[in-house]
Structure formats: structure tokens, C-alpha cells
Amino acid sequence: MEPKFMLLMVALMTIATASADYVRPKPRKILDFPWESKHSSQPQQVHISLAGDQHMRVTWIADGKSSPSIVEYGTSPGKYNRIAQGESTSYDYLLYSSGKIHHTVIGPLEHNTVYFYRCGKQGPEFQLKTPPSEFPVTFTVAGDLGQTGWTKSTLDHIDLCTYDVHLLPGDLSYADYIQSRWDTFGELVQPLASARPWMVTEGNHEKENILILEDGFQSYNARWKMPYEESGSSSNLYYSFDVAGAHLIMLGSYTDYDEYSEQYSWLKADLLKVDRKRTPWLLVLFHVPWYNSNKAHRGEGDHMMQAMEPLLYAAGVDIVLAGHVHAYERSKRVYGGRSDSCGAVHVTVGDGGNREGLASKYINPQPEWSVFREASFGHAELKIVNSTHALWSWHRNDDDEPVRSDEVWITSLVSSGCLADKRPELRKILLAP
Structure with missing residues (x-):
């Protein structure tokens, strides 16, 4: 065998080894909270x-x-x-x-x-x-946080970032009816959440409804009031806001979303108000992913997707962020179940550190729209550099060190020509009774 051929084989074997499937970390225990009690009137x-x-x-x-x-x-x-x-x-x-x-x-x-x-x-x-008034602006993203050792690792890594706003697509405390866990979660995140705005939406673990006895989302709505009134919404479960040159819409996976619902009507009205010259980037967050090749929670977002994806597509949404599945996955631009250059990039980040562990089983073969998937705990960062380009990166928790395992530059739909093509379609869909 010639020396050059041998060197090539060694190189190929090295690359294959380096790209082998990531070995997921073991679960960590729920945190203990030995904080000293404060005077009753202390914040x-x-x-x-x-x-x-x-x-x-x-x-x-x-x-x-x-x-x-x-x-x-x-x-x-x-x-x-x-x-x-x-x-x-x-x-x-x-x-x-x-x-x-x-x-x-x-x-x-x-x-x-x-x-x-x-x-x-x-x-x-x-x-x-406070966030900047113009680009660049940086968001950190981590869903399904909970209160475990991996949660602490994720928060520590976020704390090392230079960022402006934290986004959380549902499942905050994992209190699950035990209300004192809402209190310990509040203490756990206070060092970060008191210094940078935390913008959250609800997940299934926020429901906490008990038939006849307790209404759903009571604790979540009381503790985590978001700017729903400021954005013309009638519910804390869905709202929108602007940061620098980005418009962000937080939707509710666990409140009515069909075409006859208040949320659907509000979404149409909100999208009609968006001025892409002022906010060229359009992002959407909700809990249950629409594009998911993990075996966990497959199909749970299908009905919401059928109802609302045409609206988001017509409006030219750039990026959709979801949680729920305890693993990471990033798609191509996609619409209607297939790659579409004018669709949104969908990312699942439901692996901030929850106590239920990771979802490690994916369907094979990998769908053509799925680019990168990995069962790991961690956080993501989105740096929107200007009106046309943003840098997305995924940082997994690896032996308590943040490891960047996925990174991609995303070009906005504003700069692609897609929005001009879709203007008539947008008006037709959004103005329909």
C-alpha cells in the first residue's frame, strides 16, 4: 500500500471517529436548596x-x-x-x-x-x-430548565455569555403541583434573571390544573407576568415584543390556537403590524416543536402546525424556537414538511437540565429537512449581527465545560427576496375573515 494512500485512510478514520455520535451525559440529581431564610419582608x-x-x-x-x-x-x-x-x-x-x-x-x-x-x-x-436599540443584539436560549445539577451547569454557562435577553420556550421550574418548587426555582435563577430580561412562554409543566379544584397556569401567570397587555393580547400565554431590530412572538401550545381562537386572531393582527424595515428579523417561540425527528413527543405539535404554519410562512418568519423534546435539533429552512428556501429555520432546545433526562432516540433515516441533532444538555446563543445575518450556535454541557457543537450563519428572509414574493399572499391570508 502506498504511503499517500495510508495517510489518506488514517485521516478518514480520524474524521469518522471525531464525528461519531455524541455520548449523552448521565442524569444529575435534583438540587438541594440550603439557602438561609430571609426576613419576611426582604425581596x-x-x-x-x-x-x-x-x-x-x-x-x-x-x-x-x-x-x-x-x-x-x-x-x-x-x-x-x-x-x-x-x-x-x-x-x-x-x-x-x-x-x-x-x-x-x-x-x-x-x-x-x-x-x-x-x-x-x-x-x-x-x-x-437594558438591551441595545439597534444591532448587534444577542439572545441566549434554553428551554425545559428544571432544577438539577445540569440546570446549574447550563445557568453557569449562560452567565459566562455576553448577552442582552434570555429566551425560555416553556417548562420553567418543573414544580409539578409542589408550589415550593416555584420558590426554589425563583431563587435559583435570580442571579441571572435579575440582571437581564427573561422572556418566557408556558410549557406543559406549567399547567398544574386539577379538575374542579385548581385552574391551569395559576402559578405561572401570577409569578411570570409577560408584556401581553402591552402587545394587545388578552392572555399571558401569548404575546410579542421588540428588541433592537427583531420582533419576537411568544405563542401558547396549551391554549386554543385554531382559526376560531382568540390566539389565532391576535397572531394575525400582530403579524399585520410588523414593519420589516424597522424589525427585519421575525422570530417565534412556543413549547411543542413542529419539526421533530426524535422519537419523544412525535406528532404532538401537528395540529398547531396545521393551524398556524401558513400564517408564519406568509409573514416570513425567520426562526422558530421550541422546547419540550429533551434534545437539540436544527432544521433547514422548511415549510409543509419539506425544505423550502422561504420557510423558517426550526430549532428544538428543550434540554436546559430537566429532571426527566434526555431523549436520546431518533428516527432513522434522518429526515432531509433535519440538519443537526444531538441528545445533550446545554444552551444556545443567537447573535443578530445586522439586518441580513445572524450567528446561531449550540453549546452543550460537557463535563461542566460549554462545548460549541453546532454553529451556522443564518441569512434573513428580508435579504432573500422571499418577502416581496409573499406580500400578496400575506395580505390575503392575514386579512381573511
């Missing part, structure tokens, strides 16, 4: 979310009945030259009674600026950074 579980143009909603829980829904804030540490008054709520669930849940909107705020703030006129000082 706890602090998190922030976007609340309309140049405004931020600060949410926290305090057990003291007299704790005010006030946020003091300013651009210098310890110097609060502005103050905002909000509202509070609470709920009972079987034998559990929540603390006083405060929601206070602050603003108008300057873009790309650090603010220091204090909740309820007492407790520690927090700081947040």
Missing part, C-alpha cells in the same frame, strides 16, 4: 422582563403584608433618583399560600445602559442592563 426571587418600549417589569416576592410594590432606581450605585409604583398579587393552591408577588414597571429607560435598583425600599441592590 426574593427577583427577575425582570421587557414591558413595552423602553420599559422593564421588575418582579419579586416578599412575604411581608405591608411590603410596598415600589422600585427605586438610577444609573449610579446607591443613588436612586427615580421611583416607580406597581401592583401586587398572590394566590392559594391547595394548602399552599404564595407570598406577596410584586410587579412594577420602570422606565422610560435608556437603551444599552446599566441601572441599579432596589425593591420594596429595602434589601440588596440589584443591577440590570
Whole structure:
């Protein structure tokens, strides 16, 4: 055998070894929470979310009945030259009674600026950074978080990122009826969620409905209020918002979505308002994926897909992010079950660290629309560089080190000519009664 041929064979064997299937990590235990108890009126579980143009909603829980829904804030540490008054709520669930849940909107705020703030006129000082007004803008993405050792690893890796907004496509705490787990989840994510806006939508583990006794999504709606009113929605389960030059739509997989539903009507109205000159990127998030070649949860998103995919296609949605399946998968641009250069890129990121473990079994052969799939815990990053290009990357948790195992540049549909071709179709579909 000639030396050159031998070298070629060695090289090919090396590449084959390097591209072998990823060996999924073992599950990790649910976290213990040995935090010291705080004074009843001290702010706890602090998190922030976007609340309309140049405004931020600060949410926290305090057990003291007299704790005010006030946020003091300013651009210098310890110097609060502005103050905002909000509202509070609470709920009972079987034998559990929540603390006083405060929601206070602050603003108008300057873009790309650090603010220091204090909740309820007492407790520690927090700081947040507002998103930029224009590109570049960076999102981190992780769904199905839960409260395990892998969750902690994912959060630690996100904390190392330079990002502006965190996106969570459902299944937050995995409380599953045990309400104290909502409290421990709030404490777990507070270091990150108090510093950057967390924009979330509901998953199946947020339902928590008990026939006759308890309504669904009671805990989720009380604790994680999103800007649904600001976006013209009648439900906290679906809403939209703008960041820099991107318009993001958060849909509900577990509320009515057929053509006669309020969510469907709201989606049509929201899409009609989108100005692609002002927000050239259009992203959608929901919990149950429509494109899934994993054996777990196959077909669960089919009905929602049949109802809403034509709307998203006509509007020229660039990227769709989902959770639910505990594995990672990225598609080509796709529509109607086939590759389509004017369709959306679909990505499943339902593997932030949940206690149920990974979904490691995929169907074979791999569908032609599926580009990359891997059963691993981790997070994703989306850096939208300008109106035409964005960098997507997937970072798996590998022995507590973030490993970038998938990366791709995505070109916006604005720059492809697809939107001009679809304008008549969009108007016809969206304006149909």
C-alpha cells in the first residue's frame, strides 16, 4: 500500500471517529436548596422582563403584608433618583399560600445602559442592563430548565455569555403541583434573571390544573407576568415584543390556537403590524416543536402546525424556537414538511437540565429537512449581527465545560427576496375573515 494512500485512510478514520455520535451525559440529581431564610419582608426571587418600549417589569416576592410594590432606581450605585409604583398579587393552591408577588414597571429607560435598583425600599441592590436599540443584539436560549445539577451547569454557562435577553420556550421550574418548587426555582435563577430580561412562554409543566379544584397556569401567570397587555393580547400565554431590530412572538401550545381562537386572531393582527424595515428579523417561540425527528413527543405539535404554519410562512418568519423534546435539533429552512428556501429555520432546545433526562432516540433515516441533532444538555446563543445575518450556535454541557457543537450563519428572509414574493399572499391570508 502506498504511503499517500495510508495517510489518506488514517485521516478518514480520524474524521469518522471525531464525528461519531455524541455520548449523552448521565442524569444529575435534583438540587438541594440550603439557602438561609430571609426576613419576611426582604425581596426574593427577583427577575425582570421587557414591558413595552423602553420599559422593564421588575418582579419579586416578599412575604411581608405591608411590603410596598415600589422600585427605586438610577444609573449610579446607591443613588436612586427615580421611583416607580406597581401592583401586587398572590394566590392559594391547595394548602399552599404564595407570598406577596410584586410587579412594577420602570422606565422610560435608556437603551444599552446599566441601572441599579432596589425593591420594596429595602434589601440588596440589584443591577440590570437594558438591551441595545439597534444591532448587534444577542439572545441566549434554553428551554425545559428544571432544577438539577445540569440546570446549574447550563445557568453557569449562560452567565459566562455576553448577552442582552434570555429566551425560555416553556417548562420553567418543573414544580409539578409542589408550589415550593416555584420558590426554589425563583431563587435559583435570580442571579441571572435579575440582571437581564427573561422572556418566557408556558410549557406543559406549567399547567398544574386539577379538575374542579385548581385552574391551569395559576402559578405561572401570577409569578411570570409577560408584556401581553402591552402587545394587545388578552392572555399571558401569548404575546410579542421588540428588541433592537427583531420582533419576537411568544405563542401558547396549551391554549386554543385554531382559526376560531382568540390566539389565532391576535397572531394575525400582530403579524399585520410588523414593519420589516424597522424589525427585519421575525422570530417565534412556543413549547411543542413542529419539526421533530426524535422519537419523544412525535406528532404532538401537528395540529398547531396545521393551524398556524401558513400564517408564519406568509409573514416570513425567520426562526422558530421550541422546547419540550429533551434534545437539540436544527432544521433547514422548511415549510409543509419539506425544505423550502422561504420557510423558517426550526430549532428544538428543550434540554436546559430537566429532571426527566434526555431523549436520546431518533428516527432513522434522518429526515432531509433535519440538519443537526444531538441528545445533550446545554444552551444556545443567537447573535443578530445586522439586518441580513445572524450567528446561531449550540453549546452543550460537557463535563461542566460549554462545548460549541453546532454553529451556522443564518441569512434573513428580508435579504432573500422571499418577502416581496409573499406580500400578496400575506395580505390575503392575514386579512381573511
